[in-house]
Amino acid sequence: MRTLTGRDAAIVLLERLEQVYPEAECALNYRNPWQLLVATMLSAQCTDVRVNLVTPSLFERFPSPEAMADADLVEVEALIRSTGFFRNKAKNLISCAAILSTEHDGEVPADLEQLVALPGVGRKTANVVLGNAFGIPGMVVDTHVKRLAGRFGWTRAEDPVKIEKDLQQLLPEERWTRTGHTLIAHGRALCKAPTPVCSACPIADGCPRRGVTCSK
DNA sequence: ATCCCGAGGG
DNA sequence: CCCTCTGGAT
Missing domain, CATH: 1.10.1670.10 (Helix-hairpin-Helix base-excision DNA repair enzymes (C-terminal))
Incomplete structure (x- = not known):
């Protein structure tokens, strides 16, 4: 040997x-790349359990980037408040959604550089989305x-x-x-x-x- | 008190 | 490089 x-x-x-x-796997609940992107953005300094508590109503209200792009900031803040950093997160979610709908045809890009270019999305979040929603290796x-x-x-x-x-x-x-x-x-x-x-x-x-x- | 699968800004 | 953002659980 x-x-x-x-x-x-x-x-x-x-x-x-x-x-x-x-x-050991992704403990966030999601049905599509958009939902995982949102959930992962919310998970900063917050347990996945708590994220999963707020996302059902958030996804029902804003099922797509197009819907979220026109969202009222105060309403989003209220929905995600318990995840912490709620002002930053709400602002980032909305501008992120706006960029997705205007520049990415309403789709979450399956590409690290394009993901990282979105507001509030760093490499950690981008790699989570790539690895779990797209099956593209993400470290x-x-x-x-x-x-x-x-x-x-x-x-x-x-x-x-x-x-x-x-x-x-x-x-x-x-x-x-x-x-x-x-x-x-x-x-x-x-x-x-x-x-x-x-x-x-x-x-x-x-x-x-x-x-x-x-x-x- | 300390931690929770961060990101952006100065 | 530092700082700030934030609520909830333990």
Whole structure:
């Protein structure tokens, strides 16, 4: 048996984590790309459970970008209020919808650069939409993925875009979407900032940072 | 108090 | 690089 390369070791670790978190997936409720885009924009600093509480009435009232484009700001604010950052989110949703209806034929583009160009849509949101609504590999780098990738020695970068590139090079693209979900699940459950619960971690024996308390 | 699968602006 | 935006859950 040959020595594991860094890439193979990473995949071994990932597959172990996938067994620990087999249900790790997008917990937002949506029926189409538009709904997932909206839900993901709302999910910033908010639990998915809470997002799922407000989206049914929001989607009923504004089933398409065209409908949302003409929405009253105050009404949208009221509907999404409990998700936090509601003024920014409402403003972004409406201008986003306006751009989709005027410049994208009312469709959510299945393209990273076009998604990121929308107001309130960053790379994290764009990759969630690509990976989950379009089945296009999307390497989500949020706070958990950033922290875990660093701890696992998968990247030395601090910049999320560089981390995204490093992970894309390390992992085959068919793993990108699920890897985001798996790392986020593990980051929330055990591999926390600043003190990971290594004593309870099922992959501690394969982790270069096991037992090391760190601030990132 | 601290955290929740961020993004934009200065 | 920093700051701000925000309510709800634990």
